[in-house]
Amino acid sequence: MRVRFAPSPTGHLHIGGARTALFNYLLAKKHNGTFILRIEDTDEDRSTAESTRSIFESMLWLGLNWDEGAMPDNKEKGAYGPYVQSVREAQGIYRKYADQLVREGNAFHCYCSPEELEESRRKALTEKRDPVYDGRCRRLTGDQRGAFEAQGRKPVVRFMMPKDGAVGWADLVHKEMKFENKVLSDFIIQKASGYPTYNFACVIDDHLMEITHVIRGDDHISNTPLQVHLYAAFGWQVPELGHLSMILGPDGTRLSKRHGATSVGEYRTQGYLPETMRNYLALLGWSNPESQQLFKKGELEEKFDLKGCQKSPAIFDPVKLDWMNGEYIRTLSREEFVGATGPYMDQFGLNVPLSGVPRADIVALEQEKCKLLAELPAKVEFFFKDPVYDQAAVDSTLKKPEVPAILKGVKEAYCALPEFKDVQIEAATRAFAKAGGFKAGQVFHPVRVALSGRTDGPTLFKMIEYLGKEESLKRLDKALALV
Ligand code: GLU
Numbered sequence: 001m002r003v004r005f006a007p008s009p010t011g012h013l014h015i016g017g018a019r020t021a022l023f024n025y026l027l028a029k030k031h032n033g034t035f036i037l038r039i040e041d042t043d044e045d046r047s048t049a050e051s052t053r054s055i056f057e058s059m060l061w062l063g064l065n066w067d068e069g070a071m072p073d074n075k076e077k078g079a080y081g082p083y084v085q086s087v088r089e090a091q092g093i094y095r096k097y098a099d100q101l102v103r104e105g106n107a108f109h110c111y112c113s114p115e116e117l118e119e120s121r122r123k124a125l126t127e128k129r130d131p132v133y134d135g136r137c138r139r140l141t142g143d144q145r146g147a148f149e150a151q152g153r154k155p156v157v158r159f160m161m162p163k164d165g166a167v168g169w170a171d172l173v174h175k176e177m178k179f180e181n182k183v184l185s186d187f188i189i190q191k192a193s194g195y196p197t198y199n200f201a202c203v204i205d206d207h208l209m210e211i212t213h214v215i216r217g218d219d220h221i222s223n224t225p226l227q228v229h230l231y232a233a234f235g236w237q238v239p240e241l242g243h244l245s246m247i248l249g250p251d252g253t254r255l256s257k258r259h260g261a262t263s264v265g266e267y268r269t270q271g272y273l274p275e276t277m278r279n280y281l282a283l284l285g286w287s288n289p290e291s292q293q294l295f296k297k298g299e300l301e302e303k304f305d306l307k308g309c310q311k312s313p314a315i316f317d318p319v320k321l322d323w324m325n326g327e328y329i330r331t332l333s334r335e336e337f338v339g340a341t342g343p344y345m346d347q348f349g350l351n352v353p354l355s356g357v358p359r360a361d362i363v364a365l366e367q368e369k370c371k372l373l374a375e376l377p378a379k380v381e382f383f384f385k386d387p388v389y390d391q392a393a394v395d396s397t398l399k400k401p402e403v404p405a406i407l408k409g410v411k412e413a414y415c416a417l418p419e420f421k422d423v424q425i426e427a428a429t430r431a432f433a434k435a436g437g438f439k440a441g442q443v444f445h446p447v448r449v450a451l452s453g454r455t456d457g458p459t460l461f462k463m464i465e466y467l468g469k470e471e472s473l474k475r476l477d478k479a480l481a482l483v
Pocket of ligand 1: 005
């Protein structure tokens with residue numbers, strides 16, 4: 001099995017592209033095949049080296065290591081290169097095959113201007129015909145061609161589409177697919193610049209790179225009949241073709257910027273783990289018979305198959321993604337979690353807690369509940385600087401008549417503690433509550449808000465221990481002043 005991911009470097013790697021890359025990667029792993037990365041930069045205006053770099057980076061972050069193909073720093077790996085289409089173009093690979101099709105009568109030069117084409121399209125629509133190319137350059141004489149060239153027109157090369165019959169394939173996901181040839185245009189295979197179009201370069205490369213399975217998004221289904229025609233014209237075997245379901249946002253419209261982050265890089269920045277993304281992406285359009293949701297390391301590589309790919313659209317569910325990230329965060333060792341959160345903490349200058357306990361201890365307090373690494377700094381900031389009192393928390397918790405007495409009593413109890421560890425703090429707090437006839441919660445809640453500014457947070461007595469005696473007493477005073 002030889003499979004490829006063939007991104008066009010016109011932007012960052014998006015969720016859909018990453019899903020395609022992952023499925024190809026998993027197939028190659030499962031079948032001991034080869035996973036190839038080919039850069040399809042035939043869109044001269046929109047392709048950028050920066051996008052290529054960003055795609056490499058996202059693929060590597062996701063752990064989708066490829067066996068062959070374009071590599072960072074303009075390097076390559078594999079025996080079927082070059083793997084970058086602009087480089088292949090410069091070697092004349094595509095022109096050679098375009099010339100062959102022209103010579104054999106399967107393609108022709110077309111000199112029509114955009115205005116002429118637009119007019120013919122409009123005419124077809126008013127006459128209620130399919131707005132396909134009208135074939136006017138199909139049989140130009142040498143003289144006619146000479147006249148166009150004398151006008152300075154540069155021809156494109158078009159494929160000679162049969163007028164009758166149909167074309168089809170047995171799609172690995174969508175099953176039997178069939179298109180009437182009459183709805184297909186004499187599509188362009190080579191632009192006036194001499195550059196190949198996507199459909200042409202893709203077929204030439206998939207053939208020359210001996211790709212056995214083409215797995216891509218179903219937004220390409222309309223291209224596939226054209227590509228199948230090209231294979232036939234060359235007398236080449238068509239690879240197995242599978243088109244993955246579309247990805248929709250939670251509102252049922254196609255996933256886009258409107259739904260939030262769409263690029264893998266943005267998810268990385270927000271603090272999703274690569275393991276989460278791989279697991280989550282795997283379930284976009286695929287499931288196993290057990291409807292398993294979480295996969296251990298290496299398990300997807302074993303269990304993934306095309307049989308489980310569905311053709312109905314997949315829904316991108318951010319709530320599920322967050323849940324899954326929390327699950328993966330909990331599987332990290334303490335060191336891994338602390339390491340992963342480091343950059344987020346650094347970004348906000350949260351380096352040394354006020355009490356002087358190691359930053360790692362503070363961070364580790366949040367591992368159980370953390371869903372998103374980027375949310376961590378805001379949650380632990382109060383260990384590093386003065387708390388910002390949340391007004392709603394103050395109103396709901398501190399503005400009760402018994403609170404001043406509670407804060408004062410707790411302060412005295414803490415003051416008297418010779419050792420300021422969670423066990424002693426808890427015992428002292430409970431003893432105070434009992435003696436004063438308060439329910440535990442009646443005391444715990446205002447203490448938490450007084451010390452952290454918030455109603456939620458890490459386990460209370462560890463939190464107080466890590467804040468330290470001095471800082472805790474100071475904050476109780478501050479809260480007392482506030483109420
Ligand atoms: N360059 C195409 C894209 O990014 C690849 C499509 C294909 O896999 O054939 O959509």
